Amino acid sequence: MVTAAYSAGPGRPPEPPLARCGGRRALTVSLTGAPAADADGTVGFVPNRRSRRAAAVIASAVTALLIAAVFAAYTAYQHVTPYLTPPGCQAGTGQQAVLLDTEQAGIAATIAGVAAREHLPEKAVTIAYATAMQESHMHNLHYGDRDSVGVFQQRPSQGWGTASELEDPVYAAMKFFAALVRVPGYEQMPVDKAAQAVQHSADGTAYGQYAPMAAAMAAAFTGASPRAVWCWYTPGQAAKADLSAALHAMAGAFGPRWGDGSVARSATAHSAESSRDTAVVRVRSGGWAVAAWFVTHAGTYGITRVRYDGYAWNAAAGSRGWQRDAGPGDGSILLD
Numbered sequence: 001m002v003t004a005a006y007s008a009g010p011g012r013p014p015e016p017p018l019a020r021c022g023g024r025r026a027l028t029v030s031l032t033g034a035p036a037a038d039a040d041g042t043v044g045f046v047p048n049r050r051s052r053r054a055a056a057v058i059a060s061a062v063t064a065l066l067i068a069a070v071f072a073a074y075t076a077y078q079h080v081t082p083y084l085t086p087p088g089c090q091a092g093t094g095q096q097a098v099l100l101d102t103e104q105a106g107i108a109a110t111i112a113g114v115a116a117r118e119h120l121p122e123k124a125v126t127i128a129y130a131t132a133m134q135e136s137h138m139h140n141l142h143y144g145d146r147d148s149v150g151v152f153q154q155r156p157s158q159g160w161g162t163a164s165e166l167e168d169p170v171y172a173a174m175k176f177f178a179a180l181v182r183v184p185g186y187e188q189m190p191v192d193k194a195a196q197a198v199q200h201s202a203d204g205t206a207y208g209q210y211a212p213m214a215a216a217m218a219a220a221f222t223g224a225s226p227r228a229v230w231c232w233y234t235p236g237q238a239a240k241a242d243l244s245a246a247l248h249a250m251a252g253a254f255g256p257r258w259g260d261g262s263v264a265r266s267a268t269a270h271s272a273e274s275s276r277d278t279a280v281v282r283v284r285s286g287g288w289a290v291a292a293w294f295v296t297h298a299g300t301y302g303i304t305r306v307r308y309d310g311y312a313w314n315a316a317a318g319s320r321g322w323q324r325d326a327g328p329g330d331g332s333i334l335l336d
Helices: 049-084 102-117 122-136 169-180 191-199 204-221 243-254 287-296 315-320
Strands: 019-021 024-026 034-037 043-046 088-091 098-100 229-232 259-266 276-283 305-308 311-314 332-335
Touching: 088 102, 088 204, 098 102, 098 204, 102 122, 102 169, 102 204, 102 229, 102 243, 102 287, 122 169, 122 191, 122 204, 169 191, 191 204, 204 287, 229 287, 229 315, 243 259, 243 276, 243 287, 276 287, 287 305, 287 332, 311 315
Parallel strands: none
Antiparallel strands: 019 024, 034 043, 088 098, 088 229, 259 276, 276 332, 305 311, 305 332
C-alpha cells in the first residue's frame, strides 16, 4: 500500500498530498509499515518486521533461482563443449608443447615417417619442420608464389616434380630430404642455414624463427620423447573405420618394410552387428613414431584406439593423451 501525507501552511488552502521542500513541493511516500514523523512534521511509514521478513524470503528465493540457473548452464556447457571444441593435436608436453591442427599434425607425422624410412637423424626432421612452418605453416597448399605448391612450396619449374606429385606430402618430403642430405655437414649447421641451402629462398633467416618449435616437434614425432603426440576429434565426426587403408597409407610414409600389418575380424560375444576390425602392426623400430602417425590420422580412417608399449590413446578421450593400458608388450601396435 502506498500512503502520502502533507502539511499546509497557515491561511493557505489544503494542497494536494505534496509537502514543501526547499521551495518545491515534495511527495513523501513509503511502503506499508508503521507511521513515523519526518523533521518537517510530515508523516511517512517505515518497514515493520513482517515486511523485512518478506523481503528476506524474496531475496533467498531469488538467490536460489540464480544458483539453479548457473548450475543448469554449467551442466549444459559440459555436454556441449566437446561439440564446440575444434579438433586438434598436441606435440610435446609442458612449456615445449606445440598445438597443431589435425592437418599439420598429420603432415608432421608423415614427414617423420619418411625420415625414418630414409634412416635420417632427428636433426633432419627439425630442419624439415622449420622449413615447412615457414613456407606453408605446415599445410598442403595448392598454390603459392609463382608455381610453388605443397607443404615445402617446391616449384615444378625448378625440377622438383610435377604439381600433383609435390602436393603429396610423402613425395614432397622425400624430395626435400634428398636435397638436404646433399648439403655437406648439414647436421652441424644452424637450422636456418641448412634449410636455406635446400630452398634457396629470398630470406633464409626466416627459417630460424621456427627452430625451437621444430626441435620440440621432432622429438615428439620421431618418438625420441615417447607418448608425446595425441589428438582430439569432434564426437561423431570420424570417418567410417577402414584399418586396411590406414595400414596401406602408413606403409606409404614409413616404407613397406618398416612394419608388418594385418587386419583381423574380431566379433563380440553379443551380436554380429557389433563386430569390428582390429589391426595388429608389428614394428621393427620407431614404434612411437608409427603410433603417432595412427593417432594423427585417426579421424581420416575411423581409428578409435591405438595401443602400444603398455599405453593406450582413445579417440573418445583424446585430449587426455596416452593412458596406462594392459596391452601387448611384444612391440606390436594394436588398432581398433
